[in-house]
Amino acid sequence: MTVSRYTQGGFSGFTCAAMMVAVCLVSSPIWAEPVTFNLKEADITAVVSTVADITGKNFVIDPRVKGKVTIISSRPMERDEIYQIFLSVLQVHGFAAIETGNVVKIVPSANAKQIAVPLASDKAPGRLDELVTRVIELKNVPAAQLVPILRPLVPQQGHLVAYPPSNSLVISDHASNIERLYEIIRRIDKPSVDEIDIVNLRNASATEVVRILNSLQQGGQGTGNQVIQSRQPTLVADERTNSILISGEPTARLRLLAVITHLDTPLESGGNTHVIYLHYADAIELREVLTSVSETIREEQEGANANAAAPASPISIQADESTNALIITAPPEQFLALRDVIRKLDIRRAQVQVEAIIAEVSGQTAAAIGVQFQSTDGINSSGVFGGTSFTSPSGLVPSITDASASPAAINGGGLALGFIDGTFDFGGDTILNLGALVNLIRNDTSSNILSTPSLLTLDNEEAEIIVGQNVPFVTGSQQTTGGLANPFQTIERQDIGLILRVTPQINEGDSVKLDIFQETSSVSSAATAVSDIITNTRTISTSVLVEDGSIVVLGGLIQDNLNESVQKVPGLGDLPIIGNLFRFRESTAERLSTMVFIRPLIVRNDEHSRYIASGKYDFIRGKQQEIRERGVALLDDERSPLLPEFEEYLELPPPFEKTNAASSQSSADPAVEIPPPLEFVVEPKDLVLDSSKG
Numbered sequence: 001m002t003v004s005r006y007t008q009g010g011f012s013g014f015t016c017a018a019m020m021v022a023v024c025l026v027s028s029p030i031w032a033e034p035v036t037f038n039l040k041e042a043d044i045t046a047v048v049s050t051v052a053d054i055t056g057k058n059f060v061i062d063p064r065v066k067g068k069v070t071i072i073s074s075r076p077m078e079r080d081e082i083y084q085i086f087l088s089v090l091q092v093h094g095f096a097a098i099e100t101g102n103v104v105k106i107v108p109s110a111n112a113k114q115i116a117v118p119l120a121s122d123k124a125p126g127r128l129d130e131l132v133t134r135v136i137e138l139k140n141v142p143a144a145q146l147v148p149i150l151r152p153l154v155p156q157q158g159h160l161v162a163y164p165p166s167n168s169l170v171i172s173d174h175a176s177n178i179e180r181l182y183e184i185i186r187r188i189d190k191p192s193v194d195e196i197d198i199v200n201l202r203n204a205s206a207t208e209v210v211r212i213l214n215s216l217q218q219g220g221q222g223t224g225n226q227v228i229q230s231r232q233p234t235l236v237a238d239e240r241t242n243s244i245l246i247s248g249e250p251t252a253r254l255r256l257l258a259v260i261t262h263l264d265t266p267l268e269s270g271g272n273t274h275v276i277y278l279h280y281a282d283a284i285e286l287r288e289v290l291t292s293v294s295e296t297i298r299e300e301q302e303g304a305n306a307n308a309a310a311p312a313s314p315i316s317i318q319a320d321e322s323t324n325a326l327i328i329t330a331p332p333e334q335f336l337a338l339r340d341v342i343r344k345l346d347i348r349r350a351q352v353q354v355e356a357i358i359a360e361v362s363g364q365t366a367a368a369i370g371v372q373f374q375s376t377d378g379i380n381s382s383g384v385f386g387g388t389s390f391t392s393p394s395g396l397v398p399s400i401t402d403a404s405a406s407p408a409a410i411n412g413g414g415l416a417l418g419f420i421d422g423t424f425d426f427g428g429d430t431i432l433n434l435g436a437l438v439n440l441i442r443n444d445t446s447s448n449i450l451s452t453p454s455l456l457t458l459d460n461e462e463a464e465i466i467v468g469q470n471v472p473f474v475t476g477s478q479q480t481t482g483g484l485a486n487p488f489q490t491i492e493r494q495d496i497g498l499i500l501r502v503t504p505q506i507n508e509g510d511s512v513k514l515d516i517f518q519e520t521s522s523v524s525s526a527a528t529a530v531s532d533i534i535t536n537t538r539t540i541s542t543s544v545l546v547e548d549g550s551i552v553v554l555g556g557l558i559q560d561n562l563n564e565s566v567q568k569v570p571g572l573g574d575l576p577i578i579g580n581l582f583r584f585r586e587s588t589a590e591r592l593s594t595m596v597f598i599r600p601l602i603v604r605n606d607e608h609s610r611y612i613a614s615g616k617y618d619f620i621r622g623k624q625q626e627i628r629e630r631g632v633a634l635l636d637d638e639r640s641p642l643l644p645e646f647e648e649y650l651e652l653p654p655p656f657e658k659t660n661a662a663s664s665q666s667s668a669d670p671a672v673e674i675p676p677p678l679e680f681v682v683e684p685k686d687l688v689l690d691s692s693k694g
Contacts, residue, residue: 034076037085041068044093048106051086055079059097062107067093087130091174094157096131109157117172125175133159133172136182140191143167149188150181197246197253204264205332206237206244212263213256242336273329276339281346283319283326290317290326293341297334349459350604352504352512353612357597358451358520362590366443368392370567370584373436387435390567390584439584451520453500454616456603460505468497471523473533496521496535504600510548512600517541518554540596548602556595563588614646621646 035054039047047069048059056079069089077085090097096112098105105115112131120132138146143162146169154160159172169185171178201209217232233248233256244260246253278286294315316329317338328338374387457463476490501517517540524534540555568574568583575582603609621643628640643649 034078035082036076037071037073037082039069039071041070043067044069044095047071047086047089051082055083057083058103060103060105062105062111064108065095065106069093084127087127096174098131109155112157120175120178125179127175130175131173132175132178133170134178134182136169136171136185138167138169138185138189141189143169146185146188150184153177153181153184195247197257199244199246199257199260199264201242201244201260201264201332203332205336206242207239209260209263210235210237210244213259216259239336240340242333272332272335273327274335274339275325275327276342277323277325278342278346280348281342283324284321286342286345287317287319287326289345290328290338290341294330294334294338297337350506350602351456351458351609352506353454353456353601353603354463354500354502354504354514355454355599355601356452356500356518357599358449358453358498358518358594359597360449360520360592360594361447362592362594363446364444364588364590366441366586366588368439368441368584368586370439370586371436371581372439372584373581375435388569388582388584392586393563393565393588451498453498455500455502456609456612457502457504460503462501462503464499464501466495466497466499468495468499468521470494471496471533471535496523506602507545510602511545512548512602513543513545514598514600515543516554516598518596538594544598546598546600548600551597551599554596554598557592559590559592561588561590561592610650617643617646617649 044065044067045061048061051057052059071085071089073085087097090106091109094109095106096109098107098112098115098117100115107115109131117131117133120134125132125134142164144164147160147162150169150171151160154171154173154177158177159170161170162168163170171181173181213235233246233252235256236245236247237243238245246256248256294317298315314329315334315338316327318327319325320327326342328335330338370390372388372390374389451467453465453467455463455465470493472491472493474489475492478488497520499517499519499521503515505513505515507513519537519539521535521537524536538557542554544552544554546552565586566583567585568579572582573579601612603612624640624642628642632640
C-alpha cells in the first residue's frame with residue numbers, strides 16, 4: 001500500500017482533516033501490510049500523525065516541534081522500519097523521541113537529556129537513533145582521562161561525564177553514537193605494557209619512603225583537577241626485600257624514581273635508632289640472641305666491603321626491662337634484618353597443662369608364734385637366773401625384756417600382754433621366780449595413696465611444684481669434753497613430700513616432648529637401729545614424647561617381699577611338741593605397687609585456658625559445698641568458706657558453655673580440639689594412710 005505520492009503541495013489521496021490529527025489513540029495499527037513511505041515538504045505534525053496510524057503508538061508533541069519533512073523510500077517497509085526512519089528524521093531536524101510508558105514524547109534534543117531518557121546496557125543498547133543514557137565501566141584506563149578525548153565526538157546536546165569512584169563514564173546521546181563511542185573506549189581501555197617498576201633500596205626503609213611519597217601525592221590532590229588526580233601512580237612497599245613497586249604512567253614513574261633515589265641516601269651518622277616494644281618475648285633474653293645475630297650481620301657486611309674504604313657500621317642493641325622494649329641503633333639494611341628476626345621470635349607461645357597421677361598401693365601381712373621366758377633367783381634376788389628372749393626382725397612383738405626389764409618387774413611390775421608370772425616355793429621360801437611371754441599375733445597393714453599434681457607452664461619453660469614438709473636432719477654434733485668445748489648440733493633442712501619438675505616442648509603434629517623429674521619422699525616411722533630418721537624416696541627422671549591429650553606411664557614398681565624367721569634354743573627347740581616352748585617363728589609378706597602416669601594438654605588460647613581452670617575451680621568449690629551442707633561442729637553461727645561461682649568471679653555473662661572445641665575460630669588461629677581434663681575423686685573411706693609413709 002502506498003501512503004501517498006509526494007507532490008509540490010503535500011499529500012494526494014488524503015483529506016486535510018486526516019492530516020491535522022496530532023495524536024492517534026488506537027489499539028492496533030491501521031496498516032498491517034508494508035507501506036512505501038514517500039513525503040515531500042510535509043508538516044512534521046502531519047508526519048507524526050501518519051506514523052501514529054501506522055505504528056499504533058501514542059505521541060505527545062512539544063509546541064517547539066515545527067518544520068517541514070521530506071522522506072523518500074524505494075521499497076515498501078514494515079512498521080518497525082518506518083518507526084526507525086521516523087526517529088532518524090527527528091534526529092536530523094534536532095528533535096528526539098522519548099518513550100515513557102505508552103506515550104512517546106517528541107521534544108527538542110537540547111532538552112531531551114533532562115527528561116527520563118531510557119537507560120541502555122550491553123544487552124539492550126536501544127534503537128540506533130533513539131536517545132538513551134548508558135554507563136560504561138572502564139577496567140584499565142582512568143575514566144577522567146577519556147573525557148577530553150571523547151568530548152568532541154559527542155554532539156552539543158549530548159552529555160558526557162566521568163565518575164572516578166567507580167571509574168565509569170556516563171553518556172546521554174543517540175544509541176548509534178554511543179555504540180561508536182563504546183567501540184573507541186574498548187580499544188583504548190587496555191592494560192599498558194611494563195607499567196610496574198621495582199626499586200630496591202639500600203639505605204632507606206621502603207615502608208617509610210612509601211609513606212612520604214603517598215603524603216606528597218595526597219597534598220597534590222588539593223587542586224581539584226580530577227585529571228591530575230587520576231594520573232597519580234600507585235606505590236606498594238615490600239618489607240621482605242625492602243623494595244618499592246611503582247605502577248602508573250611512565251612520566252609519573254620517572255618522577256618518583258628521581259625522588260626515591262634522592263631519599264635512598266645513607267645518613268651522615270651511618271645509622272639510626274629505633275625502639276621496638278615487644279608483645280610476648282622477654283627483652284633481656286631476646287637481646288642476647290639479637291646480639292649474636294648482629295655480629296653475624298656485621299661480619300658479612302665487612303666481608304662484602306673488604307675492598308671498600310668505608311668500614312662496616314656498628315650495631316648497638318640495648319634492652320629496657322621496665323617497658324620490655326629493645327633499643328636498636330643500626331643502618332636501615334641491618335635494622336630491617338633484625339626487625340624480621342624480632343617479628344618471628346616475638347610471638348605468642350602456647351602453654352602446656354601437665355597432669356600427673358602418682359598411685360601407690362601397699363600391703364603387709366605378718367604373723368608370729370613363740371614362747372619367751374625369764375627367771376630370777378628368789379632367795380637372794382641376785383638377778384636373772386635364765387630364760388629365752390627372742391628378737392622380732394619386724395618389731396611386730398616385743399621382747400620379754402621389754403615387758404620386764406628387771407626381776408622386780410617380773411615379781412609384780414608392769415606386765416606386757418601375754419606375760420605369765422609364776423613362782424616356785426620350797427618349804428615356804430621362794431626359790432625361783434619365772435615369767436613367760438606367749439606370742440601369737442597376726443598383723444595386716446594396707447595403704448592406698450593417690451597424688452594428682454598438675455601445673456601450667458609456657459612452651460620450653462621449666463615448671464616445678466613442691467607439696468610436702470621441710471624436715472630437719474642432724475648432720476653433726478659436738479659433746480662437752482672436760483668442760484673445754486660447748487655442745488652443739490648442725491642441722492640441715494630438706495623438703496620431704498612430692499616434687500614434680502617438667503619442661504615441655506611442643507613439636508610438629510601436636511606432640512609434646514617432656515623432660516620430667518618426679519620425686520615422692522616420706523619419713524619412715526619404723527623402729528630401726530640407726531641414729532636418725534629414715535626417709536622413703538621414689539624418684540623418676542626421664543624424657544618422653546606424648547601426643548596432646550594422651551596419657552602414658554612414666555614408670556613404676558611392683559615389689560613382693562617375703563621374710564621368714566625361726567629362732568630356737570639349740571637342742572631343746574628341736575624336740576617334738578615341747579620344743580615349741582623354746583622356739584619363736586615369724587613370717588612377713590609385703591607387696592608394693594606404685595605407678596606414675598603423665599598427661600599433657602596444649603593450651604593455645606584463652607578459651608581453652610578458661611575451660612581447664614573452670615574444671616579445677618568447680619571441683620574445689622564442690623568440696624566446699626559438701627562441707628557447708630554437712631555443717632561444722634560447735635560452730636553453728638559460723639559459715640564455712642565457699643568460692644563464688646566461676647562465671648560470677650570472672651564477670652562473664654552466664655551460662656559459660658563448656659565445649660570440647662574452642663568457640664572462636666579464625667584463619668590465623670585454627671580450631672583446637674580440647675580434650676577433657678582429668679578428674680580424680682578420692683573418697684575418704686577409700687584412703688587408708690600408712691603411718692610408716694610419714
